Amino acid sequence: MSLLIRNGFVYDPINDVKGEIMDIAVKDGKIVEKVNERTAKMIDCSGMVVMPGGIDIHTHIAGSEVNAGRLLRPEDHYKDVEIKTLTTRSGVGHSIPSTFTTGYRYTRMGYTMICNPSMPPLEARHTHEELEDTPIVDKATFPLLGDWWFALEYLREGMIKECAAHTAWMLSATKGYAIKIVNPGGAEAWGFGRNVKDLDDPVPNFGVTPREIIRGLCKVNRILNLPHTIHVHTNRLGQPGNYLTTIETMRSVEDLSNGCDPVIHITHCQFSAFKGDDWATLRSGAEEIAKYVNRHSHVTLDMGQIVFTNTTTMTADGPWQYTLYELTGNKWVNHDVETETTAGIVPFVYRRKSYVHATMWSIGLELALLVEDPWKIYLTTDHPNGAPFTTYPRIISWLMSRKARERILKRINKRARKRSLLPSIDREYSLYEVAIATRAGQAKALGLTDKGHLGVGADADIAVYGFNPRQTDASRDYRVVRKAFEKAAYTIKSGEIVAKNGVITKKTEGRTFWVDLGISSCAEAASCPEILQDMKKRFRDYWTVELENYFIPEAFLKSSMPIQVKSEV
Amino acid sequence: MRPKYVFRLPVYADSICPDVFADKSLKEISELKLWEGNKQRTIGELFDVQETPFDPDEDAVIRLVGDLQKVRTVGCNMSFGKLLIEGDIGMRLGEGMKGGEIIVKGNVDSWVGCMMEDGKIEIHGSAGDYVAAPYRGSTEGMKNGVIVIHGDAGNEVGCYMRNGMISIEGNVGEFVGIHMRDGTILVRGNCGGRTGAGMLDGKIIICGRVSSVLPTFTIDSVKSSVKADGEKIKGPFYRFTGDIADQGKGKLYISKPLNPHLSFYEKYLQHESFRG
Numbered sequence: 001m002s003l004l005i006r007n008g009f010v011y012d013p014i015n016d017v018k019g020e021i022m023d024i025a026v027k028d029g030k031i032v033e034k035v036n037e038r039t040a041k042m043i044d045c046s047g048m049v050v051m052p053g054g055i056d057i058h059t060h061i062a063g064s065e066v067n068a069g070r071l072l073r074p075e076d077h078y079k080d081v082e083i084k085t086l087t088t089r090s091g092v093g094h095s096i097p098s099t100f101t102t103g104y105r106y107t108r109m110g111y112t113m114i115c116n117p118s119m120p121p122l123e124a125r126h127t128h129e130e131l132e133d134t135p136i137v138d139k140a141t142f143p144l145l146g147d148w149w150f151a152l153e154y155l156r157e158g159m160i161k162e163c164a165a166h167t168a169w170m171l172s173a174t175k176g177y178a179i180k181i182v183n184p185g186g187a188e189a190w191g192f193g194r195n196v197k198d199l200d201d202p203v204p205n206f207g208v209t210p211r212e213i214i215r216g217l218c219k220v221n222r223i224l225n226l227p228h229t230i231h232v233h234t235n236r237l238g239q240p241g242n243y244l245t246t247i248e249t250m251r252s253v254e255d256l257s258n259g260c261d262p263v264i265h266i267t268h269c270q271f272s273a274f275k276g277d278d279w280a281t282l283r284s285g286a287e288e289i290a291k292y293v294n295r296h297s298h299v300t301l302d303m304g305q306i307v308f309t310n311t312t313t314m315t316a317d318g319p320w321q322y323t324l325y326e327l328t329g330n331k332w333v334n335h336d337v338e339t340e341t342t343a344g345i346v347p348f349v350y351r352r353k354s355y356v357h358a359t360m361w362s363i364g365l366e367l368a369l370l371v372e373d374p375w376k377i378y379l380t381t382d383h384p385n386g387a388p389f390t391t392y393p394r395i396i397s398w399l400m401s402r403k404a405r406e407r408i409l410k411r412i413n414k415r416a417r418k419r420s421l422l423p424s425i426d427r428e429y430s431l432y433e434v435a436i437a438t439r440a441g442q443a444k445a446l447g448l449t450d451k452g453h454l455g456v457g458a459d460a461d462i463a464v465y466g467f468n469p470r471q472t473d474a475s476r477d478y479r480v481v482r483k484a485f486e487k488a489a490y491t492i493k494s495g496e497i498v499a500k501n502g503v504i505t506k507k508t509e510g511r512t513f514w515v516d517l518g519i520s521s522c523a524e525a526a527s528c529p530e531i532l533q534d535m536k537k538r539f540r541d542y543w544t545v546e547l548e549n550y551f552i553p554e555a556f557l558k559s560s561m562p563i564q565v566k567s568e569v
Numbered sequence: 570m571r572p573k574y575v576f577r578l579p580v581y582a583d584s585i586c587p588d589v590f591a592d593k594s595l596k597e598i599s600e601l602k603l604w605e606g607n608k609q610r611t612i613g614e615l616f617d618v619q620e621t622p623f624d625p626d627e628d629a630v631i632r633l634v635g636d637l638q639k640v641r642t643v644g645c646n647m648s649f650g651k652l653l654i655e656g657d658i659g660m661r662l663g664e665g666m667k668g669g670e671i672i673v674k675g676n677v678d679s680w681v682g683c684m685m686e687d688g689k690i691e692i693h694g695s696a697g698d699y700v701a702a703p704y705r706g707s708t709e710g711m712k713n714g715v716i717v718i719h720g721d722a723g724n725e726v727g728c729y730m731r732n733g734m735i736s737i738e739g740n741v742g743e744f745v746g747i748h749m750r751d752g753t754i755l756v757r758g759n760c761g762g763r764t765g766a767g768m769l770d771g772k773i774i775i776c777g778r779v780s781s782v783l784p785t786f787t788i789d790s791v792k793s794s795v796k797a798d799g800e801k802i803k804g805p806f807y808r809f810t811g812d813i814a815d816q817g818k819g820k821l822y823i824s825k826p827l828n829p830h831l832s833f834y835e836k837y838l839q840h841e842s843f844r845g
Contacts, residue, residue, distance in 0.1 A: 075707035331706075 002027040002035040003495060005462065008045030009469050011432055012052060013440035014453035018432050019469055024050060026460040029495035033456050043497075047468040048489055051435050052452050053112025053461030055442040058231075058267050058302050059383040060314055061102045062116050062130035062141070064123040065343045068333050069096045069312050069384075072345055076312065088504045095311040095384040103135035103510070105390055107499045110463025110488035113443075113451055113510075116141040117180055117231060117267065118316045120337040121148070122545065124174035124552055131512055132558045136498050138461075140446070140513040142231055143174040144316055144341045146181030146213055147188040149542075150535075155216035156208040163216060164223040165569045171224075172519040173551045175512070177563075178228035178446075179221055182316040183235055184213040187342045195319040196235055199248050210235050211252050218253045218263055224567040226515055227447025229265045229300070234272045238320045243285025246272040247292050250299050257298030265445060268304025268382035270364035279356050284363045284421060290370035293377075300445045301371065302380040305364035305395050306357065307387035310349045315385065318342030339542050350387070352408075358416030365398055365405065366420075369427045374436040375444065393485035396438070399429040401478035431469050448513075460495040463488045509559050516562035522551040570616045570632065576639035578606035579659070580615065585643045587631060587650025587669060595620050633658070638678065644671050647688070660697070663690050666714065679723065685733070686712045695720030698742065701735055702728035711735075711752065715798075724761070727754045730771065734798045746773045749819060755797045767812050768819035774802060775823045779831075786811035786821055788834040795822050807831060 003026040010022040025035040060066050070077070070093065077092035082101045084090035091101030106114055114134075119127045119141045131139045145151055145167060154163035167179065185196045185203035192204055199211040214232065221230050234249050236242040250264060257263045266272065275285035293299050313324060318334055321344020325332040333345040350357045364386070371377040379396070383389040397404045402425075409417055429437070443452020450459045466489035467480050474481045487502030498506050523532065539547040554560050570585070583589075584601040593601075599613030612618060623629065630651045633643070637658040644652050648667040653674075660678040663671050663685060671690045679697035682690050684704060696718050701711035702725055710729030721739035729748045736755045743761035746754050749768040759777035766783060774795055786809040793805050806822040823831065 072706070074705040075703070075709075078704050078707075330708075 001495060002032075002040040003043060003460070003492065003497075004035055004037060004040040005043045005045055005050060005464070005490075005492075008048050008050030008464060010050045010454065011435040012454040013432060013436045014052075014444070015455045017454070019049075022050075024454055024462065026462075026492070026495045029460050031454055031456055031458045031460050043464070043490060045464050045490070047471075049431065049465040049467060049469055049484070050454070051110070051463050051465070052439045052443070052454050052458070053463050053491065053493065054106075054110050055439045055446070055448070055452055056106070056111060056114040056380060056383075056389065057265075057378055057442045057445060058117045058304075058380045059114050059389055060116065060118060060385070061114060061383070062099065062134060062139075063119050063127035065118065065120075065314050065316070065335075065345065066096060067126070067130070068335070068343075069314050069345045070098070072331065072333055073312055073347055076310075076347075085504070087507050095309075095388045096314075097388075099130050099133040100135055103137055104504050107136045107491050107493070107504060108487055108502045109390070109392060109485060110465065110491050111137060112461035112463070112491070112493050113138040113140075113448070113513075115139070115177070115446065118182060118233075119143050119174065119176065119180075120316065120341045120343070121145075121170060121174045121550075122337055122340055122543070124176070125556070128175060128512065128552065128557060132509075134510065136493055136504075136508050136510055138451075138510045138513060138561070140177035141175075142178045142180035142228075143170060143176040144182055144187075145170065145179050145217060146184040146232075147186075147341050149188075149339055149538075151217065152185075152188065152203065152206045152208050152213065155212050156206060160216060160219050160223070161569065164220040164567070167217070167220050168224055168517040168567060168569055169519055169524060171226075171515055172517055172524075173522070175514040175552050175554070175557060175560075177513055177515055178226060178231050179217050180231045180233075181214060181217060182233040182341065183237060183320065184210040184232075186210070186235055187316060187318055190318040190322075190342045191336050191339075198245055199235060199252065214249060214252055214264075215256065218256050222256065222263070223569060224515075224517065225565055227563060227565065228445065229262050231265050231267055233267055233315065233317060237268075237271050237315075237317055238274070238323065240274045240276040240278055240282050243273045243275050243288055246285075246289060250292060250296070254296065254298060260297055262300045262376075262445065263298045265300045265302070267302050268380065268385065269301040269367055269377075270304040270306065270360060270386065271382070273363050273367060282356055282359050283419060284359060284366055286363050286366035286370055287421060290367060290372075293371050294373070300376050300378070300441075301367065302378040302382075303364045303368050303395075304380055304382040304386050305368070306350050306360050307381065307391040307394060308350045308352045308357065308361065309387050309391065310347070311384045311387055312345060313348045313385045314343070314345040316341050316343050318344045320344070321346055324348065338544060352412045355413045355416050358412035359419065361408070361412065362416065362420040362422055365422060366425065368399055368429075368437070369425045370421075374429070374433040375441045377437065378442045378445070379434075379437045390486075392438070393482045396429075396434055396485050397474075397478040397482040399437070400431075400434060400474040400481060401476070402426060402428055403475060404478040428475050431474065460492060462490070462492040464490040464492075466501070511559045511561035512557050513561045513563055514557075515565045517565055517567050520554070522548050570612075570618050570634070572616055572635045572637065572640075573614075575636055576605065576615070578639065580605045580640045581642050582612075582640050583642045583645040584612065585631065585633070585640075585652075586645060586647045587629065587652065588647055590629075590631060591650075641678075644669075647671075657694070663688070666690070676720065682711060682714070682716050684709060684711070685714050685716070687714045689715045689717070691717045691719075693719045695739065696722045698723030698725055699728060700726040701730055701733075708748070710748075710750070721758065726756075727752065730754070736797075740777065745775075746771065746819070749773070753797050755802070764823075765809075765812060765819055765821045767815050767817070768821075769812075769815060769817040770819050772797070772820045773822065774806070775821075776802065776827075777824065778827050779823050782809055782821070782823065782831065782834075783812065785814040787813060788837055789820075790838065791825060791835070792822065807834060
């Protein structure tokens with residue numbers, strides 16, 4: 001089937017198209033030079049914005065952790081119900097929607113690819129099964145390797161090459177896309193009721209420091225030539241004064257960069273940008289982090305913006321979730337995933353009148369506005385930790401309009417308002433910059449060559465938003481922009497119209513992206529039989545799963561999308 | 570209103586509510602939608618609806634008569650007016666109610682007045698479990714208002730209650746006032762165990778017998794009487810505070826004459842060092 005999207009204002013940052021009126025031709029799920037105008041279906045987009053489909057680099061949408069969150073929060077489902085239609089299935093959930101609802105809601109906002117950033121390797125099968133049930137959008141998932149026993153041991157011995165070979169096997173075994181590191185060493189220490197204090201505090205029983213883990217895995221990432229950089233949730237996340245740890249984390253891999261390409265992605269940076277000694281003296285460390293990021297090219301960030309709402313926090317950072325439970329007294333889940341990692345879930349309400357929450361709200365926006373290059377910071381809420389992903393249009397309106405920010409500023413905690421840097425920031429994102437922060441930049445960071453742009457040969461994932469950028473002043477009419485981003489006029493996925501004016505018109509299956517490093521069976525786990533025997537023994541001793549059953553074959557994925565990678569191992 | 574037949578399937582009748590009926594003709598009311606099982610129906614299909622002339626000075630009354638045990642969520646989110654129910658009615662009566670009055674001349678099922686914000690519910694029969702409790706998993710219990718039950722009530726009365734008054738003339742089950750934040754619960758009859766578990770604040774008064782008091786409550790004093798919603802209730806009462814496991818400062822009053830098995834607590838009162 002071919003489509004011709006006519007007369008829209010096209011924003012395609014990767015191809016440097018800034019709101020020019022253009023036609024986009026689509027054939028067989030790809031963007032092509034031209035189509036037969038007589039047979040192609042015309043979509044008149046005059047007076048509308050045409051962008052590549054949205055990409056979310058960090059959103060917890062599937063896996064055992066998310067599912068435990070669903071079980072924990074019946075009251076979250078009760079408030080938000082999605083009714084069955086002829087094309088869509090029913091579903092529930094405000095902050096942790098069911099899989100189908102997640103797919104539909106992203107599609108309605110014009111998003112076409114989402115990344116699930118924390119998958120305990122043991123739960124990979126479960127995660128992939130849930131990703132398969134998330135319709136329409138494409139998916140990728142990152143296994144947690146920052147506390148993986150084998151990696152810790154290899155890195156302690158400085159065996160980077162062996163670690164890389166093992167990581168290649170791990171990524172293939174779990175059908176992952178990138179290396180995710182959560183509180184490196186801290187999650188392992190939490191198994192013994194402890195945490196690591198900073199980058200140079202050795203992990204109990206392993207003697208390797210978080211700095212060595214980050215540097216080691218960063219080198220591994222380069223050896224394997226993975227499309228994405230390491231995806232790091234920093235140590236000391238959520239603790240006042242942690243902005244220094246964050247800067248130190250970025251600095252620790254500075255020398256591993258070739259000078260232009262990023263080597264580290266600091267995720268939900270807002271939670272890692274706290275200054276001060278305790279909650280009462282909490283300040284924003286956004287300025288310092290932005291200053292560092294502006295001067296260096298080896299880092300990318302995502303916001304982790306919070307929105308004042310009732311949501312659910314969930315991370316693999318067990319010790320931090322325990323702290324959150326102690327702060328709130330709310331019901332909670334804390335889980336030790338055998339030898340691999342931890343997880344915690346605590347329902348949370350962000351309140352405007354709370355000094356800490358209001359400061360956090362300000363920090364996220366400060367980061368996005370103070371980092372000068374939009375290619376370095378992307379829009380996320382760390383769904384559902386900062387807020388559900390359905391709040392993205394609201395955050396876009398805050399980025400695009402000073403007036404919209406001021407409206408909220410007036411209503412937040414007085415002391416937080418006084419200390420906020422926002423009143424001194426005049427910057428407002430242009431639509432072009434929004435396109436970078438919500439799709440192009442994320443595609444680039446993820447190394448997706450066929451996504452995030454509308455050039456010939458790209459996947460035909462297109463979002464059309466129903467407002468005229470030449471007549472709408474986003475700074476003043478931010479509500480119009482917000483409404484438009486909430487319900488895309490058209491969402492086109494792989495060349496098919498899947499949503500129109502916020503209504504799902506077609507049910508399709510998304511693909512699961514994973515890196516194909518040429519390892520297709522369990523036996524390729526190690527370079528020599530001795531190591532394989534050793535791994536088998538370890539699995540028998542410490543895991544509930546045998547090594548042979550650990551490996552997920554490609555046939556397990558219903559719609560598999562391997563990305564061929566040429567590694568150096 | 571009177572059901573046309575005995576319902577076998579649950580009927581979700583959010584539309585039977587003064588706020589929805591207001592300014593509607595009889596015909597419009599008959600056409601309002603509700604669910605019977607998984608089928609959507611109209612009020613006219615399930616109920617005989619009749620209009621009776623009324624005095625314009627008085628509040629309009631919706632009168633429901635008959636066997637309504639399967640009818641749920643009646644008076645959901647109502648904010649004014651009066652519902653008069655003659656017969657037994659199903660779950661979640663007056664859910665999220667914000668004002669007005671509901672009178673039941675019969676029994677009600679569980680979750681009556683759940684998440685209620687204001688108004689009054691009076692039940693002449695008995696009530697099921699979870700009186701005034703929030704939705705499963707939520708901590709937003711009853712915010713205000715009054716619930717009076719002339720009969721008995723089930724377990725977990727006033728779960729996560731934040732304010733308001735629940736008065737029960739009969740007996741109640743276990744876990745009265747569990748996780749209570751504030752407000753008053755008055756039980757004139759007997760009560761199952763584990764009273765006030767996890768309560769942070771508020772007042773629970775038990776005029777009847779209690780099998781035991783949770784070990785996380787400490788005796789505070791013996792009071793000759795206690796006030797509940799302006800009414801003075803004669804004791805004497807043992808006064809406990811708790812739940813200490815949750816650093817709570819709730820007050821639990823338990824009748825002294827009817828609970829001689831609790832008299833051993835009195836010895837702790839004599840020792841200064843034991844006093845909470």
